Amino acid sequence: MRLDRRLLRSLRRAVRLAVYAAEDAEEVGLARIVVEEADLDYATALAVVEAVKELRELFPHKSESWFLRAAVRSLGVREVRGNVWVVPGFPELGDYYSEYVVRFSGGKYSCDCFARSYGYVRSARICTHVAAVMVYRRARRRLSAWLGDLY
Numbered sequence: 145m146r147l148d149r150r151l152l153r154s155l156r157r158a159v160r161l162a163v164y165a166a167e168d169a170e171e172v173g174l175a176r177i178v179v180e181e182a183d184l185d186y187a188t189a190l191a192v193v194e195a196v197k198e199l200r201e202l203f204p205h206k207s208e209s210w211f212l213r214a215a216v217r218s219l220g221v222r223e224v225r226g227n228v229w230v231v232p233g234f235p236e237l238g239d240y241y242s243e244y245v246v247r248f249s250g251g252k253y254s255c256d257c258f259a260r261s262y263g264y265v266r267s268a269r270i271c272t273h274v275a276a277v278m279v280y281r282r283a284r285r286r287l288s289a290w291l292g293d294l295y
């Protein structure tokens with residue numbers, strides 16, 4: 145996935161609006177910003193913006209940068225098998241590795257960045273790689289619901 149300054153800048157704008165705009169903020173308008181300024185399709189942008197808004201309800205105390213990093217990484221998430229995802233790492237976002245593996249098991253997410261950074265699995269903490277998977281799954285669910293509506 146290409147991560148250029150333009151995509152980062154427009155995603156940052158969309159995430160800032162999604163995270164901090166008033167409750168009646170227009171998701172469609174936010175998605176349009178991303179689409180016009182970056183090389184993303186409209187439905188994906190709308191689904192990601194809505195997913196970030198939903199995540200904000202779950203994590204009201206996380207910072208704007210946390211949501212931004214989750215949104216950007218969510219665009220490159222790949223599901224490698226059931227409940228296992230590979231999340232791309234970006235040096236621009238402070239990642240040391242080029243990919244991270246996130247697992248969902250026993251009702252909990254875990255990420256291999258915990259083990260890499262601290263030498264043990266610390267699954268209680270939600271890192272932005274886990275958040276990226278949460279955005280990805282929520283966005284995917286929306287996209288398939290919308291596509292389902294077409295038939």
Ligand SMILES: [Zn+2]
Binds near residue numbers: 244256257258272
């Ligand atoms: Zn992680």
